[in-house]
Amino acid sequence: MLKDYVKMIRPDSEFIKTKLQEARAELSGYQMKLKEAKLPVMVIFEGWGAAGKGSVMGKVIKNIDPRFFQVATMDTAPTDDERRRPFLYRYIVEIPEAGKFKFFDTCWMKEVTDGLCHGDMSEKTYASRIRSINTIERQLTDNGYLVMKFFFHISKKEQSSRLDALQEDKNTRWRVSEDDLWQNRHYDECLDIFDRYLEDTNRSTAPWYIIDAKNSKWAELQVTEYLNQGIDTALKNSSLAVPILQNTFRMKQMPLLKDIPLDKTISDDEYRTRLKELQGELDDLHNEIYRKKIPVIICYEGWDAAGKGGNIKRITGALDPRGYIVHPIASPEPHEKARHYLWRFWNRLPKTGHVAIFDRTWYGRVMVERLEGFCSENDWQRAYNEINEFEKELTDWGAVVIKFWVQIDSDTQLARFTDRQNTPEKQWKITDEDWRNREKWDLYEQAINEMLFKTNTSFAPWYVLESVDKHYARIKALEIVVDRLKKACRKVK
């Protein structure tokens, strides 16, 4: 791409000046339209050191009210905390909310190409990074984001003379990094690597725009015009339906809910004995996963009154409070709703060695959001694959992902609802909404069967907890967690 790149013929400066005035005014005019259309715009600046990314960005944002944009400076290496999260984490937490711009001063490209340039990234890791990046860029655009990617291009000679000029002046000397100088000395190798990256991530839904950055005003004009064009196109697509991709992940067979026997029980004695044993084991394992830096993500989904809360308590009862967190998931807050639906879960991922327990999860997308019409049909149909991709990202990172479906039958739910209603200290646990949801039992059951069938991947399988006998369900959950953590610990020395 970069090697085939043909510079546009640069118009004379008078023409650039006139066009810039037009383009700036147009960009300025888009602010309110963006807000009305709730369009999130992610603008990524990548390119050669000293190519002028910062100065052009400074000019472009002058046309936008500060309430409508933010800048994310990702130019520095990941912090220690960020290194303990998945590769994409620090970028995804920064994605813009609906109706606003976010300007990225470098993004996931730089981290990957830096790794290749300095030889500390293997080919295998590179391939996995490219997969992650193409997946997230597709997920973002599929979910209504406009992703504009600019690569600022200058020649070796131009870079060299800019670096010289900056170094000569003691006021600008600090702006020249060791890395910039290294890059100029290894310009041709870097060019190969940049070219490869651009090729590998150039998709018509989020294409690259190469900016001839020799002249700053001309670069600003190119960026502003491409940006305007991109916004114009995106604004025309108010509600886009996106092709549903084939599931390409290895799946495990899953029974229909109605075929799962719910008569499993455990005696009180055995319950107490096993609980103690298993909690002891889990306690030890929590230490071990902490030392071995294994992240653990435990997901709970299930019918209302199925016994999720009590089940979670028996897990956390065995854990060191400094090493776990329980995330109760309710309907999204406004700032969460304004972003990709997985954003609030990305944001809550544990660090390596920690345990995150989700009381309800991202599967809300294909249950309540589907059935209550909070998202479009195309949105939830696409979500199965997006969720599988998300969980693949987590397990590739090294996480243990355990997904529980806590199962009861409709009669059991009715009995528990009635009990809650009639017991003063339990009344807070039952709401009108619970009764309303109960009326849709059959629709939910259908949606849940589809969900279990389409997301029961080999790397993040579902476990059904038969919870008519809550004790039985708790022991089964503990056994599964202990078993999965043991296996994970065995793999890491």
Added chain:
Amino acid sequence: MLKDYVKMIRPDSEFIKTKLQEARAELSGYQMKLKEAKLPVMVIFEGWGAAGKGSVMGKVIKNIDPRFFQVATMDTAPTDDERRRPFLYRYIVEIPEAGKFKFFDTCWMKEVTDGLCHGDMSEKTYASRIRSINTIERQLTDNGYLVMKFFFHISKKEQSSRLDALQEDKNTRWRVSEDDLWQNRHYDECLDIFDRYLEDTNRSTAPWYIIDAKNSKWAELQVTEYLNQGIDTALKNSSLAVPILQNTFRMKQMPLLKDIPLDKTISDDEYRTRLKELQGELDDLHNEIYRKKIPVIICYEGWDAAGKGGNIKRITGALDPRGYIVHPIASPEPHEKARHYLWRFWNRLPKTGHVAIFDRTWYGRVMVERLEGFCSENDWQRAYNEINEFEKELTDWGAVVIKFWVQIDSDTQLARFTDRQNTPEKQWKITDEDWRNREKWDLYEQAINEMLFKTNTSFAPWYVLESVDKHYARIKALEIVVDRLKKACRKVK
């Protein structure tokens, strides 16, 4: 892709039966909706020999009224005539019209992978084919086509036992080709090649769906469900705006129309002498390009009454009538309007060694169609790049593409219009529409400047013919044609 492909868990035959009934009914129900929404659907069946493509296709089309679908059997090698056209030609002439299905029994994939399997395609040609295919698939989907690509997958063992069974029965023996047997003997090499091709052409806008084809009913269910899903998604996108890609072709500088001096003239004597000389040269060159199998495409665009007709006559006057054709381009016929706007031009491409002259061209998209609102803004903005890609396809094939802009000023047009109006034998040449278009001179000039600027590529540049003195313009056109053909002939020995 194929290697990572994980077969879905095949449901039991009762389930398949029920689901098939639902899916068939759904497909059947889509016919009229497709027609109303004017959605063209291109369904491509590729896969292993004896994988059952034909039989599944036979079942799928049973759900569709014959008025709404056609089958294109592309399973055979290109004919001699097709070999004298660009690689994509024989497929593109078959694309469906709006509101209808076209089922392809193999398509451009087979020709490419066959070439690789049998070792008669170079890596360079392969790379160029992949570029062509990705470009045309993107152009089709960008222009509102639904492109569904199915790959029928069976194991080596399964293929082998199917071929054995077919061969044993003398009624089915004919269905086993030498190629099928060869493929089974070289299954693993073929798998590598198929896998590579699928990877190279898998895009989220036109993704691959791999079909587990071991069981025929199950295969039919998969195809029908994916097809329904694809149609459902496409129907939701009534008017889609598509991102405008960066132009990546090498461009030549182009002056604004107003800056082109129009006072160039030639004396009558010189005109007669040069005309004779040049037509003689062109006559010889026509022979040479015929022998050297060079295809030639000459495009005329220009203002009404600029003198295109007379100019073309001076070119054709020197050509052997058996070796050229003039295509006068008016507004598209209904069956042309129902397809991709470049389809009627693909359809009119010359064979190698022949000359096609277009009196008006595909540039109508960015002139009259733009200004009269016959296409959306997004359509014509995208068209510059699509046209450049189209012309790149032609020049890569080996064609000489010569584009003339026949230029006059507004006063000259007025004088010629008035003359036509007042001269009985010329009155047929002037219509009310000509006068109406004349009123939009400034808008047209702006659109033409943008067109010349954005499509003046190094491989298919524009030539302005100053045609206030028509004699001058004719001699200039002849000189350019002679010069370009000479250069092209010199390159081919």
